[in-house]
Amino acid sequence: MFNYDYVIVGAGFAGSVFAERVANLLNKKVLIIEKRNHIGGNAYDEYNEDGILVHKYGPHIFHTNYKEVWDYISQFTEMNIYYHHVLASIDGKYVPIPFNLNTLYELFPESVRIKLEKSLIENYGYGMKVPIFQLMKTENNDLKFLADFIYNRLFLNYTTKQWGMQPDELDEEVTARVPVYISKDNRYFGDKYQGVPKHGYTKMFERMLDNKNIHILLNTDYKEIINQIRYGKLVYTGSIDYFFDYKYGKLPYRSLDFKFETLSVEKFQPVGTVNYPNDYNFTRITEFKHLTGQVHNKTTILKELPKECKNSNDTPYYPILQKRNVDLYMKYKNEAEKFNNVIFIGRLAEYKYYNMDTIVKRVLDIIRNEGM
Template sequence: MFNYIIVGSGFAGSVLAERIANILNKKVLVIEKRNHIGGNCYDYRDKTGIIVHKYGPHIFHTNYKEVWDYVSNFTDWRIYYHKVLAFVDGQKIPIPFNLNSIYQIFSPSLANKLEQKLLNKYKYGSKIPILELKKTEDQDLKFLANYIYNKVFLNYTLKQWGKRPEELDPEVTARVPIVISKEERYFQEKYQGVPEEGYTQIFQKMLSHPNIKILLNTDFRELIRLDWKFRKIYFMGQEFKGLLIFTGMIDELFDYKFGILPYRSLDLHFEIIEKEYFQEVAVVNYPNDYDFTRITEFKHIHPIKTNKTVILKEFPKDYDPERDIPYYPFFDKAAREVYAKYQELAERFDHLILVGRLAEYRYYDMDDVIIRSLEVFEERIR
């Protein structure tokens, strides 16, 4: 019945299902383990009427016009510029750490001195990873680097990843750099916003096609089996000669043959607060205080008139495959070596394509996943 089977209904799976159904006019089966579509981007209106992101805040930002135009086919946008503060030494300072942060923390004379030295060394607007700034030989800049490292990065990283910044892949620590400017937007991409009616509506429109069949509450392992020896794929006991597009965990796909890949997970605690607003911006980080890493207030992202608000506290933890959601691939040399073995095994199957953060074991943002999916469709499917 189906020419294509897609495992997972996040952006990777939904974009490819939409393209196959609309452009190729072929039938697609989407298998989804959860009771809803949309993956970790799933959102909903709770009893307060506020749109809540069930798996943590998602802000759409991209420099890819192609991606912005594509997603705009399925939603109207609320133009939104994300701002983040960090609670440091009893006050809330802008994140990423920038020139404004310096003037807020230090005396005017010291702040001016540090600003001039940064501008002499780096181009205005440049983004410097904290571990790079720590290598400076200038004593004043070294003082600044150590302050930022200890007050902003160290304990937050320990909570988020269970490791010190030096123990992580540079790809991770460079995601939140020091910004040599007074720009206080968390993202600097050309296109930024949130879907007017939330993300779930996007997925509903993407997957609303007579060629697309969706199975919710279904573990793909109940229906699909891979024969490694003969490099065949079986669906409901019969050989499947169409194309299997897999967006889930690659180690799960191959029954953990080479071991479980490491991930970090989260415990998410939602609270309804009986006040109009809880905090100044959508997200406040707590690098040094409490066990949670940050508090998100969704009413800043999706404004609504109500005297209540909803907040989310995130408590990072090690991933337990029996009960947790794998939020973040944990990059280190050993993990990359294990993934390479799984990737090599996957390449033996002619009718298998891996797409997405979990399948490719990469830290993709939403726009990265979408552009990757569009490219895969053009290069390997169309």
């Protein structure tokens, strides 16, 4: 029988930050159990056979307005400042997204765009972000035309590919993540702090977990060994429905297939990510050298193909936030609240989409608020 103060299920951001804090601040003995063959969760990166650093589970750009979070992460890595830019392929040309005033200039004749820009600023104010469904409710005929254009050319087909359903079937929390920006800022994120770990996320996690109090067990389902361990608290970052053996049914997710291609050119596209809302069966292409700043005579790109999460081989990436699914999650949440020595935290455990910075902030707050 093994003894630990904390057993943590999952070695992604939630589990790793929790482990680092209790091991270093409290000198507690921690066991991390991870079913994959690596640490870092979906932020894991590695060098491919051509020596190009790639993000195995899609592009990850760290961005936050929380100085506390940026300072915390920066303890374990030097951060390369990087502002992510995304273009969308619309009507045969690349235009900036989220849709902003520069996008307006690219897609419309001068007389039209001047009129639309004036209406946007007069009705909403410069620098504001307007969710597409809010814009579609306008009574201004010019803005109604613009809203319909954006919805049909940039939003509708991309959302249908990504989620397998119509936009109005999704929770507003999802649709509000891609607003119209009434500005000329082409950055995809507007946060104060933005960057990518200079030597990669995996190296950052290795430094974070480099502590004699932290033991890591990979390639292991925690249920196979949990009864052989004595522990004070369990920190669970896995799927909450799996924790309860799916007693109320499985929570639905969207998954992704990834198609990596290495090309014998230095650069493939002008920015880190290009979205394809209306063409092809993939949603976007990411070129990693834009993100990492790596110099190499070849380049690796990634095409993302969304799909339904059907079986154990499909990774659950995005909770599908519809009322019936949230109601199902609440049944599991009510069960979880009966446990005094288990902390459920993270995207899978809370059936909630988290940015990397928000999950770090959540862990730091939990530890601080519980007086650990």
